[in-house]
Amino acid sequence: MPRTPSRRTALQGLAAGVAVVGFDPFSRSWATTTTRTTGRTLAGLPPLDGSVHTDDASLAADADDFGHIVHRRPAAVLRPGSVRDVVAMVRFCNEHGVSVAPRGQGHATQGQAQVDGGLVIETTPLASIGPVGPGSTTVTVGAGARWSEVARATLAHGLTPPTFTDYLELSVGGTLSVGGLGGQTHQQGAQVDNVTELQVVTGAGDLVRCSPTRHRDLFHAVLAGLGQCAVIVGATLRLVPAPVTVRHYLLPYDDLRTFLDDQRLLVQEGRFDYVEGQVSADADGAFRGYVIEAVAYGPPVGPAPDDTALLRGLRHDPAGVQTSDLGYYDFLDRLAASVAALKEAGLWAFAHPWLNLLLPGRSAATLAESLLADLTPADLGPGVVLLYPVLRKNLHTPLLRTPDDPVSYLLAVLRTTAPDDTATVDRLLAANRAAYDTVHAAGGTHYPVGSVPFGAADWREHFGPVYRRLATARHTYDPRGILVPGQGVF
Numbered sequence: 155m156p157r158t159p160s161r162r163t164a165l166q167g168l169a170a171g172v173a174v175v176g177f178d179p180f181s182r183s184w185a186t187t188t189t190r191t192t193g194r195t196l197a198g199l200p201p202l203d204g205s206v207h208t209d210d211a212s213l214a215a216d217a218d219d220f221g222h223i224v225h226r227r228p229a230a231v232l233r234p235g236s237v238r239d240v241v242a243m244v245r246f247c248n249e250h251g252v253s254v255a256p257r258g259q260g261h262a263t264q265g266q267a268q269v270d271g272g273l274v275i276e277t278t279p280l281a282s283i284g285p286v287g288p289g290s291t292t293v294t295v296g297a298g299a300r301w302s303e304v305a306r307a308t309l310a311h312g313l314t315p316p317t318f319t320d321y322l323e324l325s326v327g328g329t330l331s332v333g334g335l336g337g338q339t340h341q342q343g344a345q346v347d348n349v350t351e352l353q354v355v356t357g358a359g360d361l362v363r364c365s366p367t368r369h370r371d372l373f374h375a376v377l378a379g380l381g382q383c384a385v386i387v388g389a390t391l392r393l394v395p396a397p398v399t400v401r402h403y404l405l406p407y408d409d410l411r412t413f414l415d416d417q418r419l420l421v422q423e424g425r426f427d428y429v430e431g432q433v434s435a436d437a438d439g440a441f442r443g444y445v446i447e448a449v450a451y452g453p454p455v456g457p458a459p460d461d462t463a464l465l466r467g468l469r470h471d472p473a474g475v476q477t478s479d480l481g482y483y484d485f486l487d488r489l490a491a492s493v494a495a496l497k498e499a500g501l502w503a504f505a506h507p508w509l510n511l512l513l514p515g516r517s518a519a520t521l522a523e524s525l526l527a528d529l530t531p532a533d534l535g536p537g538v539v540l541l542y543p544v545l546r547k548n549l550h551t552p553l554l555r556t557p558d559d560p561v562s563y564l565l566a567v568l569r570t571t572a573p574d575d576t577a578t579v580d581r582l583l584a585a586n587r588a589a590y591d592t593v594h595a596a597g598g599t600h601y602p603v604g605s606v607p608f609g610a611a612d613w614r615e616h617f618g619p620v621y622r623r624l625a626t627a628r629h630t631y632d633p634r635g636i637l638v639p640g641q642g643v644f
């Protein structure tokens with residue numbers, strides 16, 4: 155029987171042996187690699203179509219994320235050349251008890267895709283899309299595909315996934331691991347509600363197709379499952395006809411309750427295809443400027459938008475309304491210009507201690523009022539505050555936890571602050587936790603993409619009635635518990 159390397163040797167192998175691959179791009183096999191630093195012979199390392207990296211730049215890049223707050227350095231980074239590579243490396247890590255974290259675009263804000271001393275699997279190379287053609291009802295994509303790429307490929311055939319996040323440069327695997335909410339969610343559900351099948355590699359290293367009818371327990375443990383049971387390598391996404399153009403409205407309000415009530419009316423009636431909202435500070439630094447952002451799709455999906463009918467009965471300030479007609483993709487990608495400006499100004503590299511909470515509709519006004527009263531422009535920085543409703547009846551994914559209320563409001567305080575000012579970052583993290591405690595006490599939930607200090611007991615509480623199901627799936631599919639420690643769920 156071949157001798158199995160110990161966990162320690164395997165880790166040293168990741169840390170040292172793989173460097174050989176980096177030095178020698180023609181050497182794909184680790185099978186009998188002698189490491190330069192330890193001189194050990196590593197047995198059982200799998201041959202790969204892609205490559206593994208241990209150079210400082212690769213490790214440092216994956217020890218960071220969009221939050222720029224948490225830094226955990228992996229021992230190695232896999233850039234898979236195939237799904238087979240993911241299977242081989244997860245099996246290897248499972249055998250040796252090495253932790254693994256898949257990483258899409260690294261846009262989490264609290265180290266969720268980081269792994270101290272383990273293996274990061276960058277999913278970017280797994281970015282296949284298609285086939286898709288006129289009349290397709292679904293498209294199968296690699297987990298590393300970005301939503302911008304999926305949209306462009308499907309729009310070439312007049313088709314679109316029904317729901318998008320505000321920012322399109324996130325990976326499909328990354329958003330399906332958390333939920334994927336946006337302005338279409340009130341009608342179309344979250345991105346996780348629009349998946350018909352997943353291809354995953356379990357923590358035990360098995361490649362499995364799962365769906366609502368096939369390995370259903372795994373399907374429901376992976377969607378919004380924070381990577382705890384399997385690495386998503388492919389997803390089959392629902393497609394619907396796309397509009398060619400849309401009409402985009404900004405409707406200003408000066409009263410929080412009127413703003414929330416009108417948003418509720420709009421999502422309950424389904425008058426617009428997309429509804430979001432923002433809160434901004436006035437000259438005195440008080441957050442009491444409110445704007446509904448609403449979008450009506452044009453032909454061939456809807457009729458030509460009729461301003462009078464769409465705005466009837468709303469109580470915004472009519473003098474401040476802004477309307478524009480946009481191509482559908484330009485609307486989806488509307489953040490691109492601001493993101494480019496933030497990058498240009500160096501602000502993309504600032505710390506992002508984001509707060510994302512779902513407020514129960516029954517107490518949304520009271521909660522938002524008190525949370526916004528505590529917010530200062532300095533503590534938001536050059537970020538934004540989003541506040542918009544989703545409807546529970548259109549959210550069907552068990553692990554995406556929302557308040558027990560027909561209408562919930564996503565409150566997203568997208569803070570941006572200097573990364574070297576750690577005292578401020580720590581204070582804002584504590585403020586996030588206090589805000590979560592207030593909202594949780596009122597029946598609200600954490601939308602787990604932000605930076606709220608959270609421990610295993612919090613997660614148990616968060617998942618509530620579905621925690622046991624998730625824990626059972628974890629035990630079944632990732633028996634050694636190697637996947638995604640950065641979420642801190644188990």
Ligand SMILES: Cc1cc2nc3c(=O)[nH]c(=O)nc-3n(C[C@H](O)[C@H](O)[C@H](O)COP(=O)(O)OP(=O)(O)OC[C@H]3O[C@@H](n4cnc5c(N)ncnc54)[C@H](O)[C@@H]3O)c2cc1C
Nearest residue numbers: 258259260261262266319320321325327328334335381386
């Ligand atoms: C600018 C910006 C705008 C955003 N806008 C929205 C929005 O409008 N709506 C919304 O819902 N969210 C939004 N988010 C949050 C975003 O959806 C999540 O942070 C998402 O997880 C990021 O995707 P990613 O590819 O960067 O994932 P990563 O940050 O790389 O990973 C996030 C988590 O998912 C896990 N993971 C990644 N890939 C896989 C995989 N293939 N299989 C299993 N687990 C995996 C990681 O291990 C990690 O735990 C936004 C974030 C940013 C930075």
